Amino acid sequence: MAVHEYKCPCCSGALAFDSTVQKMKCPFCDTEFEVEALKAYDEDLNNEGTDKLDWDTNAGTQWTTDEATGLRSYICQSCGGEIVGDENTAATECPFCGNHAIIMQQFSGSLKPDYVIPFKLDKKAAKEEYLKHLQGKFLLPKVFKDENHIDEIKGIYVPFWLFDSDADADIRFRATRTHAWSDSNYNYVETSYYSVYRAGGVAFDHVPVDGSTRMPDDLMESIEPFRFEDAVDFQTAYLSGYFADKYDVDAEASVDRANTRIKTSTEDAFRDTVQGYVTVTPEYSSVRLHDGKTKYAFYPVWLLNTTYNDEKYTFAMNGQTGKFVGNLPTDKGKFWRFAAIVTAAAGALIYGGMWLIQLL
Amino acid sequence: MTKRIFAALFAMILILSVAILPAYADSASYGYKLDDSADVLSPEEETKLLATIKEVSEACKCNLAFATVKDLNGASFSHNGTTQDYADMYYETNFGKNTDGIVVLLVLNNGKGKRDIYISTSGKCIKRLSDSEREEIFDDALDHHNPDSKGYYDFLNSIAQGIKKAVPPHLKWYMLPLAFLIGFGIAMLILSFMKKQLKSVEMQRGAVNYVRPGSMNVTASRDSYLYSTVSRTARPKNNSSSHTSSGGGSHGGGGRSF
Numbered sequence: 001m002a003v004h005e006y007k008c009p010c011c012s013g014a015l016a017f018d019s020t021v022q023k024m025k026c027p028f029c030d031t032e033f034e035v036e037a038l039k040a041y042d043e044d045l046n047n048e049g050t051d052k053l054d055w056d057t058n059a060g061t062q063w064t065t066d067e068a069t070g071l072r073s074y075i076c077q078s079c080g081g082e083i084v085g086d087e088n089t090a091a092t093e094c095p096f097c098g099n100h101a102i103i104m105q106q107f108s109g110s111l112k113p114d115y116v117i118p119f120k121l122d123k124k125a126a127k128e129e130y131l132k133h134l135q136g137k138f139l140l141p142k143v144f145k146d147e148n149h150i151d152e153i154k155g156i157y158v159p160f161w162l163f164d165s166d167a168d169a170d171i172r173f174r175a176t177r178t179h180a181w182s183d184s185n186y187n188y189v190e191t192s193y194y195s196v197y198r199a200g201g202v203a204f205d206h207v208p209v210d211g212s213t214r215m216p217d218d219l220m221e222s223i224e225p226f227r228f229e230d231a232v233d234f235q236t237a238y239l240s241g242y243f244a245d246k247y248d249v250d251a252e253a254s255v256d257r258a259n260t261r262i263k264t265s266t267e268d269a270f271r272d273t274v275q276g277y278v279t280v281t282p283e284y285s286s287v288r289l290h291d292g293k294t295k296y297a298f299y300p301v302w303l304l305n306t307t308y309n310d311e312k313y314t315f316a317m318n319g320q321t322g323k324f325v326g327n328l329p330t331d332k333g334k335f336w337r338f339a340a341i342v343t344a345a346a347g348a349l350i351y352g353g354m355w356l357i358q359l360l
Numbered sequence: 361m362t363k364r365i366f367a368a369l370f371a372m373i374l375i376l377s378v379a380i381l382p383a384y385a386d387s388a389s390y391g392y393k394l395d396d397s398a399d400v401l402s403p404e405e406e407t408k409l410l411a412t413i414k415e416v417s418e419a420c421k422c423n424l425a426f427a428t429v430k431d432l433n434g435a436s437f438s439h440n441g442t443t444q445d446y447a448d449m450y451y452e453t454n455f456g457k458n459t460d461g462i463v464v465l466l467v468l469n470n471g472k473g474k475r476d477i478y479i480s481t482s483g484k485c486i487k488r489l490s491d492s493e494r495e496e497i498f499d500d501a502l503d504h505h506n507p508d509s510k511g512y513y514d515f516l517n518s519i520a521q522g523i524k525k526a527v528p529p530h531l532k533w534y535m536l537p538l539a540f541l542i543g544f545g546i547a548m549l550i551l552s553f554m555k556k557q558l559k560s561v562e563m564q565r566g567a568v569n570y571v572r573p574g575s576m577n578v579t580a581s582r583d584s585y586l587y588s589t590v591s592r593t594a595r596p597k598n599n600s601s602s603h604t605s606s607g608g609g610s611h612g613g614g615g616r617s618f
Contacts, residue, residue, distance in 0.1 A: 139554050166575075175583075186592040193589075197582040203575035207567045222561045225569035258567070265566030269576055274583075325560040335555075339547045347543030351536060358488075358529040 004102040005077040006038070006240045014078060014099040016241030019119035019319075024237055035237050074103060088212070091157065091236075091244035102236050106246040115162075115231040115297040118238050119155060119319045126153060126302035126317050129324040133315065138338075141331040144308050152305040155319065157239055157298035158220060159211040159247035162228075163258040164293040166203045167266045172196065172284040175277035194277065198270045204262050208299065209254040211247035215301070216314070217257075222325040223318040226299050230320060234298065244298060251294045263287045390424070391455050392417040398428035398468050400512040409513060412520050420527040422485050423461025425454055426516055431469045440606045443467055443615055447480035448605035457609035460484045462527070464519055466512070470617060477501070478615030479519075486602050486612035488527045497522035498616045 006015040006024065013028035017035075024033040074083040081096035090106035093099065107113070127150070134145050173196040180189045206228045210220040232238075266287050274280050300319025305312060308329055315326030394410045401409065409426065417424035432439070432446050439449040447465040455461050460483035467476040477498065481489050497519055505518040602612045 133560075137554075137557050139551070139558060182595065185595060187595055188590055188592045190588055190590045193586040195582075195584050195586055197580065197584075198578060199580035200576070200578040202577075203572040204567055204570050205572045207570045216561075218561050218563050221564045224564055261564060261567040265568045265571065268566055268568065269571070270578070273578055273581070327561050328558040330555060330558060335551060339544070339551060342547035342550060343540060343543040345543070346546045347540035350542050351531075351539035354531055354535055354539060355529070358531060 004104045004236060005099055006102075006237055009033075014240075015237075016100055017118060017238050018241075019122045022118060022120075024240065035235055038237055072103075074101065076101060088214070088245040088248050090246045091239040091242060093243075100240045100242075102239050102244075104236065106244075107234075107236060111246055112296075113159070113234040113298050114295045115228075116157065116234045116238050117226060117228075117231045117297070117299050117320050119242065119300040120230070121302070121317070121319055121322050123153060123155065123302070125322060126155075126304065126324075129317050129322055130304055130315060133324045133326065134328070137328065139330050139334055140328050141308075141334075144329060147308075150304050150306055152303075154303045155242040156215075156301050156303050157242055157244035158215050158301045159245060160208040160220075160226075160297050160299050161211050161247070161251045161254040161258070162206040162208055162295040162297050163255065163262075164203075164205050164291075164295075165207075165258075165262055165289045166201060166291045167262055168199075168201045168288045168290070169266050169270055170197075170199045170284075170286045171267060171270045171282060173198075173271070173274055173280050174283050175274060175280045177276070178278050195283075196274050196277075196280070198273055200270065202266055202269050204265070206295070207258045207261060208297075209257045211249050211251075211254060211296070212245050213248050214245060219314065219316045219325065220301070223301065223316050223321075223323050226318065226320055231297060239298070242300075247296065251296070255294075259289065262289065390417045390420075390422055391461070392423070393425040393427075393454060395425065395427040398430045398466065400428050400466070400468075400507075401516075402513075405513040409516060409520070412517060416520050416524040419524050420462070420485070420488075421460070421529075422483070422527070423451075423455040423459060424463075424523070425451065425461070426464045426466075426520070428466040428512070428516075429468070431471065432467060438606070443470055443476040443478050444480070444603075444613070445606050447478045447613065447615075448482075448609065448611045449607050451480055451482055451611070452605060452607045452609050455482070457607065458483055462489070462523060462613075464516070464523075465615075466516070472617070474617040476615050476617050477519075478613065479523075480611050480613040482609060482611050485527060486610065488529070489523070489612065490526075491601060491614065493526040494614055497526065502616065502618055 007013070008015050008026035008029060008031060010031050011026060011029045013026050015024045015026050015033070017023075018025035018032070021032060024035060024038055025031070072085050072087060072089065074085065075081075076083055076094040076097060076099065078099045079094065079097040081094055083092060083094050083101055085092055085103070088106075089103060091100070091102045094101055130150065134140060175194045175196045177192045177194070178189055179192070180187065182188060208224065208226060210217050267282065267285055271280060271282070302317040302319050304315040304317070304326070306315075307313070311329070313326060313328070315324065317324045392410075392414045394406060394413055396406055413424055413426055427450060429446075432441060432443065435446065435449075437449050437453045439445045443465065446467070447463050450465065451461060451463040462482070462485050463480045465476070465478045465480065467478070470476040479489070479494055479497070500522060501515055501518045505514045507515040602610055605611055
């Protein structure tokens with residue numbers, strides 16, 4: 001099977017995408033190459049790959065049992081070592097020589113992504129954001145902060161489905177206004193009921209839905225938004241130096257989530273046009289989507305793993321914007337100590353206040 | 361952090377004690393008086409009642425006078441002829457305007473062939489003796505210590521005991537647990553805020569970040585009025601009413617005819 005590796009035209013070292021200069025860079029001789037400029041060279045390399053493909057396919061028959069269990073084996077272009085990945089692995093590194101390997105087959109035909117947002121932030125930035133993430137959180141166990149070892153840190157291109165759509169909406173709300181006054185004996189509240197109708201349209205661009213089952217959906221939605229302005233036409237060269245999986249949830253299965261989000265935001269947008277009422281409750285809503293388009297894109301994500309008390313904690317950073325998320329453990333002892341102290345202090349203060357009111 | 365909290369707690373207790381203690385340490389003497397013009401008590405009863413009045417006055421930290429009169433005529437001060445104003449002016453004559461204190465006045469003939477019992481309050485005592493507490497004192501005195509069957513000493517003494525129970529600064533028993541329950545609520549509120557800091561992973565609500573700028577257009581917009589309802593709730597009654605005497609001082613209180 002075909003494994004692709006970008007070789008430096010100067011020294012034949014393995015090239016990697018450098019997020020700081022936004023170019024391909026050779027870690028051995030420091031030569032930088034424009035991704036676009038590499039395109040022609042890239043095609044030549046592809047042809048070389050075709051020659052080897054035949055040879056590899058013959059040998060590949062030995063691993064059909066592995067393939068049946070979802071495993072795939074590839075031969076490293078640099079050292080000839082065996083790279084084992086699963087059926088979704090699209091970019092990885094050789095466990096023997098550490099060189100970057102891109103599995104071209106995962107991008108053939110309809111599997112080729114339309115866009116990629118290249119990494120803007122490097123591993124160092126991810127580590128810094130992680131430390132920042134632990135700051136200023138009173139209930140975080142001190143041990144967790146002090147140890148702050150990161151088991152694993154990985155730059156991953158996550159497959160996303162992007163949905164474009166125009167939404168037309170008819171929404172009816174029940175709204176109320178209140179007016180209060182009082183005489184010497186009673187307080188009066190007059191509640192007026194209104195029926196509020198709104199119709200119109202709103203358009204959405206590039207609503208992303210995580211296309212990989214390996215990435216938790218809530219974690220991927222938490223690091224949103226991704227800014228599509230930075231997206232470029234996909235080229236495999238961008239994957240060099242990072243990990244990538246191809247999608248394993250297809251567009252059809254992802255569209256429901258996009259629909260839900262678009263419907264919610266459409267309703268919210270029209271709800272915001274209803275002003276000057278005390279309460280506004282939706283009574284009826286119809287949202288119709290049309291001119292929907294779907295695109296396949298790779299978005300950059302830094303993934304960090306750490307273990308605390310035998311539990312695994314996963315953090316994610318948006319590789320474009322630097323937004324860092326990840327749930328943290330609570331120090332239960334600290335929680336209850338703080339609760340006891342505040343209860344005692346506030347209780348004493350309130351009780352003292354009650355006495356003061358009595359005495360004054 | 362914990363040390364700082366303890367320090368803050370300590371400071372608070374200190375401030376509290378500084379604020380509350382002077383109120384208790386205040387050892388200024390309060391006036392007390394028994395004026396039995398109607399002569400309904402024997403000399404022994406007078407001595408006993410006066411001792412009780414002194415004790416109640418000290419417990420309440422306010423002036424306290426008990427007075428009995430045959431009718432409202434022949435007062436040494438001017439008043440407008442009502443039992444209320446008589447009691448108010450009696451207080452002002454003896455203890456001054458707007459000082460803290462209480463007068464209990466018994467009138468044997470109110471001019472309408474009935475007896476009046478009246479409690480007039482002044483200063484802080486207006487708030488400390490609420491209307492309902494005063495009515496309870498009258499109920500107890502007239503129902504269980506009626507002067508016709510048990511004599512005037514027992515009647516007046518029950519009123520003195522009622523005042524001793526109601527007027528001194530006190531809190532209901534459930535105020536202490538209530539205070540700490542509120543404190544616990546405050547602690548949980550702060551902690552829920554701090555716990556929220558630890559959670560940053562959640563699904564997005566909508567797709568508001570991906571709305572195409574300027575694409576929102578409202579083609580129809582109608583707000584139609586349907587109907588109205590009016591609800592009314594009784595206003596809470598002021599629980600210790602006050603008025604101004606003919607001498608110009610503020611007083612609370614009330615009375616009963618029997």
